[in-house]
Amino acid sequence: MTAQEIVAQIKDLPPISEAALKLVTLLERAEANNDDVVQVLRQDAVLTAKLLRACNSPAFALEASVTSVDQAVLILGYTHVFQMTVAIAFSGTMVTRLPGYQIEANELWHHSVHAASAAETAVRVGIGMEVDPAIAFTVGLLHDIGKVALSRFLSPEAQLAVRNQVARGQPVVEAEREVLGTDHAEVGACLLRNWHLPCEIAEATANHHSPELQPTPRLSAVAHLADCLAHLTSGAPGWDAHALRGSDSVLRALSVNPTDLEHLMIAVAANHERSEHLMEVP
Ligand SMILES: [Fe+2]
Numbered sequence: 001m002t003a004q005e006i007v008a009q010i011k012d013l014p015p016i017s018e019a020a021l022k023l024v025t026l027l028e029r030a031e032a033n034n035d036d037v038v039q040v041l042r043q044d045a046v047l048t049a050k051l052l053r054a055c056n057s058p059a060f061a062l063e064a065s066v067t068s069v070d071q072a073v074l075i076l077g078y079t080h081v082f083q084m085t086v087a088i089a090f091s092g093t094m095v096t097r098l099p100g101y102q103i104e105a106n107e108l109w110h111h112s113v114h115a116a117s118a119a120e121t122a123v124r125v126g127i128g129m130e131v132d133p134a135i136a137f138t139v140g141l142l143h144d145i146g147k148v149a150l151s152r153f154l155s156p157e158a159q160l161a162v163r164n165q166v167a168r169g170q171p172v173v174e175a176e177r178e179v180l181g182t183d184h185a186e187v188g189a190c191l192l193r194n195w196h197l198p199c200e201i202a203e204a205t206a207n208h209h210s211p212e213l214q215p216t217p218r219l220s221a222v223a224h225l226a227d228c229l230a231h232l233t234s235g236a237p238g239w240d241a242h243a244l245r246g247s248d249s250v251l252r253a254l255s256v257n258p259t260d261l262e263h264l265m266i267a268v269a270a271n272h273e274r275s276e277h278l279m280e281v282p
């Protein structure tokens with residue numbers, strides 16, 4: 001089966017807020033500003049209500065309650081509002097149990113939030129590549145979304161076949177392709193393209209297990225690094241977690257030496273606490 005065929009067969013994913021999708025597409029426009037963000041969010045009353053509820057949660061301990069999106073952007077800043085909006089929009093799809101990967105409810109979501117926070121931290125701390133922190137956060141959050149769709153095609157027999165291939169040393173995505181005809185990275189990219197998210201984010205999702213590094217590293221290298229950092233600093237769910245292969249060439253391409261990696265892991269672990277509120281978005 002192809003990634004498109006798999007995605008076409010999945011009819012029951014919760015719909016993603018159009019306003020949140022539009023917010024992510026704004027990342028492609030360098031000139032987008034806070035007013036654009038506010039305008040987009042105003043189009044979705046349900047999303048706005050959830051966002052305001054999240055802003056008024058004890059995590060932010062605000063003295064007065066936030067009652068509008070304008071106020072939320074003003075008080076908490078664009079970064080928090082963007083992250084919460086994207087988290088609220090996609091959590092419904094990703095909190096689910098994935099029997100094909102033996103992932104319990106919430107486990108994929110927690111891994112995704114950790115990867116998002118790791119990607120954002122990495123580009124803020126500084127790696128050999130300039131990336132907008134909001135783009136890094138989004139790709140970290142969505143890199144494994146294809147598992148939500150592909151899990152349903154991993155019957156116990158298919159799982160066994162993939163796991164046998166992995167035990168023989170084959171990378172997970174290659175084993176998935178051999179058994180199912182496609183892999184979770186391709187399926188994820190296909191979902192993101194169907195939602196008209198920026199090509200750069202779909203490409204990074206497609207290649208997060210085998211990033212493009214030549215002539216210069218692309219966003220997929222950041223997704224790969226963030227995935228590895230999330231595994232290293234907070235563990236990871238499912239049977240395929242043990243088969244994750246970190247790539248030395250990605251570290252070299254991003255100019256991350258062993259000392260930098262150590263510092264990066266400390267910074268990522270410290271920042272996990274700050275993103276914990278995203279695990280429980282409404
Ligand atoms: Fe993956």
Ligand SMILES: [Fe+2]
Binds near residue numbers: 111
């Ligand atoms: Fe992952």
